[in-house]
Amino acid sequence: MLRVTKLADYGIVMLTYLAANRESTYTARDMAKIVQLPLPVVSKVLKLLGKAGLLTSQRGTKGGYSLARDPQEITVATVIRALEGPIAVTECIAVNRDCNLELGCPVRTNWHLINHAIQSALEKITLAEMTKPLNQSLVCLNLPVPETASKNLDISYERQQQH
């Protein structure tokens, strides 16, 4: 549905908070209070982010989490990947398997470009930026755009379905 999972949403929010409060460390319990979500959920997200190397964790009493890198160096794209795997707008992109007659399908390659565009857009936004209301500037990104008409010869539009 072209939607990010809640875990990813939660993750962004939590990391953004941590980015804005860099000094101290927070326990999962702390974060649950701050974000107003159940502890198990918060805990799950933090664990995943830790595993992905975005958070450093300290066990035991006095333990907790804190940002592993500079907020400018953690992008929204990275967080999403950490919590829901590689960004792939279509299944066609996710799986390596060719959709029947891949070679001729123009749609597929275009999806790749679109995917790349979205991904690089998300790659441009860092946690540091998320801490404050962003302004509407212009960012150029690699988006496929029309050009000289290339003849579309015998092209396959087949689509594979799998169960």
Place this chain on the structure above:
Amino acid sequence: MLRVTKLADYGIVMLTYLAANRESTYTARDMAKIVQLPLPVVSKVLKLLGKAGLLTSQRGTKGGYSLARDPQEITVATVIRALEGPIAVTECIAVNRDCNLELGCPVRTNWHLINHAIQSALEKITLAEMTKPLNQSLVCLNLPVPETASKNLDISYERQQQH
């Protein structure tokens, strides 16, 4: 999972084919053959696209579907909306309900900007362009980007969960 549904994927492929073969009309059966998908699925997609006004349909013998508008005037964003509703990268955007303390949450407004950026990216790609391999040009789109630091005062990072 930041992924478009299969129905949307199928829809793009079929519309792209119709865009490349503007003259004639095609029955659902025809399209099923072309796209190599089961008739019921193809039929479902075509129905939805017809309902959305992207296809004109003709009933009865000699019936079939054909593009309702010029390929340059149908965007990928439109197709996605036709098949899976409004584009909303987070649930926060989809529902109008405020996520507890909406007012102070910087993340939320930033998601809105990101959503808008993605949406307008998809808005820029038409069916006409999908028929041929796109080239890597640069398109500028309204993407939120950092600016003068605005102090982040007492900001709420709460997140609402619902069942």
Place this chain on the structure above:
DNA sequence: TGATACTGGACCGTTTTAGTACTGTTTATT
């Protein structure tokens, strides 16, 4: 009148998501 093809729902199995629970391990404190 009959065959063809779109229309509109309902329906159902599967997968993914969202959230919980539990057991184990590390660490600081006393």
Place this chain on the structure above:
DNA sequence: AATAAACAGTACTAAAACGGTCCAGTATCA
């Protein structure tokens, strides 16, 4: 050394969304 706090890992369950099918209805043409 014992204890309590906190992270780590994994398994599990309920609910939602997805993907696909099916059927009864209506329009159209021959």
